[in-house]
Amino acid sequence: LTAYVPGEQPGSGEIIKLNTNENPYPPSPEVMKALSRLKAGSVRLYPDPECKRLRRRIGSLHACDMARVFVGNGSDEVLALCTRAFVENDGSIGFFQPSYSLYPALADIREVRQQRVPLGPGFEWPGSFDSNSSLFFLTRPNAPTGMAYPKKTVRAFCGKFEGVVVIDEAYAEFGRDHCMDIALELDNVLAVRTLSKSFSLAGLRAGYAVGAPLLIDALLKIKDSYNVGAVSQELALAAVSDTDHMRANVDRIMATRTRLAAALRGVGYLVCASEANFLWVKPAGIGAKELFERLSQVGILIRHFPGKRIGSYVRITIGTDLEIDKLIDAVARLSGKRSTP
Ligand SMILES: Cc1ncc(COP(=O)(O)O)c(C=O)c1O
Numbered sequence: 001l002t003a004y005v006p007g008e009q010p011g012s013g014e015i016i017k018l019n020t021n022e023n024p025y026p027p028s029p030e031v032m033k034a035l036s037r038l039k040a041g042s043v044r045l046y047p048d049p050e051c052k053r054l055r056r057r058i059g060s061l062h063a064c065d066m067a068r069v070f071v072g073n074g075s076d077e078v079l080a081l082c083t084r085a086f087v088e089n090d091g092s093i094g095f096f097q098p099s100y101s102l103y104p105a106l107a108d109i110r111e112v113r114q115q116r117v118p119l120g121p122g123f124e125w126p127g128s129f130d131s132n133s134s135l136f137f138l139t140r141p142n143a144p145t146g147m148a149y150p151k152k153t154v155r156a157f158c159g160k161f162e163g164v165v166v167i168d169e170a171y172a173e174f175g176r177d178h179c180m181d182i183a184l185e186l187d188n189v190l191a192v193r194t195l196s197k198s199f200s201l202a203g204l205r206a207g208y209a210v211g212a213p214l215l216i217d218a219l220l221k222i223k224d225s226y227n228v229g230a231v232s233q234e235l236a237l238a239a240v241s242d243t244d245h246m247r248a249n250v251d252r253i254m255a256t257r258t259r260l261a262a263a264l265r266g267v268g269y270l271v272c273a274s275e276a277n278f279l280w281v282k283p284a285g286i287g288a289k290e291l292f293e294r295l296s297q298v299g300i301l302i303r304h305f306p307g308k309r310i311g312s313y314v315r316i317t318i319g320t321d322l323e324i325d326k327l328i329d330a331v332a333r334l335s336g337k338r339s340t341p
Contacts, residue, residue, distance in 0.1 A: 004105040007303055016326060018317040019301040021278050023200035028245035034238035047230035054237050058208055061240060062180050067213040073227050075170055075194035075207025083110040085218040086164040087134045094133035098310050100143045125149045134163040140179060141171045144315040146274030148175050155182050158189045165189045173198035173250050175275030180210060187212040197277055199239045199246050206236040253277050257318045263328045267335045278317045285335050288314045294334055300327055
């Protein structure tokens with residue numbers, strides 16, 4: 001078994017951390033207030049196994065009933081549970097290549113086959129393809145490219161796919177649109193979201209799925225009784241109740257994303273159109289791995305994935321404006337060019 005390799009989490013030091021798509025801004029102040037209001041009883045007792053208040057609130061966010069909402073210990077847990085709930089022992093799991101590198105590990109853990117569907121030459125939707133998998137992980141916007149496939153194409157695929165489609169929308173809040181309506185309309189589709197990115201709560205571990213009650217029921221049946229802790233439930237509730245704060249952070253990040261993309265294009269880098277909180281970039285005048293190494297020597301962590309096709313790219317998380325200024329300076333120095341914007 002080859003384990004999933006998470007991005008590096010350096011313990012201390014003056015590091016500019018642009019490697020794991022965390023949010024550079026703090027969560028809603030309501031989250032810290034909720035933390036300070038917690039009583040000993042809320043950790044002495046077991047939490048609500050069904051996360052009812054949180055599911056109800058998430059339901060109201062997406063104009064649906066709590067019977068259509070499942071909450072997990074991060075969206076990674078939700079994805080893992082989907083591989084247990086929706087795949088037969090002799091079934092397979094489909095996903096695009098490249099997409100989120102956790103999926104192959106989940107298929108291996110579940111001991112089922114993988115159907116990897118290569119994306120087009122520019123990482124776009126690969127035209128027509130057949131998939132007879134039981135479960136398809138469709139990442140939109142995609143990771144690590146940040147690109148969002150046309151919604152019409154996604155809807156048509158979901159409509160004809162015979163198994164369950166999990167639309168992994170970890171970065172949806174940073175995009176132009178989302179597919180929640182498809183999940184609420186079609187019985188074989190779940191949209192999976194996380195509080196780790198747009199809500200600035202990667203350390204909390206909270207994610208959720210929205211879709212048909214039958215699919216949600218299946219996840220509820222197989223989960224650990226208390227899969228989401230009492231503190232997580234309480235703080236997640238505070239976060240999703242303050243979407244204005246989340247939206248303001250997302251807007252700032254999107255503006256910084258535009259600025260960084262222009263600066264990198266200014267030094268000749270190829271930058272994919274991103275609808276996420278990161279950029280997928282092919283450097284010019286320096287190799288991707290070398291760029292990753294040289295930046296880490298000056299305390300800037302980005303992500304480089306080995307591989308024939310993806311190895312010539314790097315993924316850069318959008319940080320604060322100050323962090324991105326420092327990155328732009330460092331890149332300009334390495335490229336021997338001044339960045340224009
Ligand atoms: C596409 C995708 N899905 C899911 C996740 C996991 O998010 P969580 O922190 O909710 O487990 C990530 C995290 O990087 C991701 O990139």
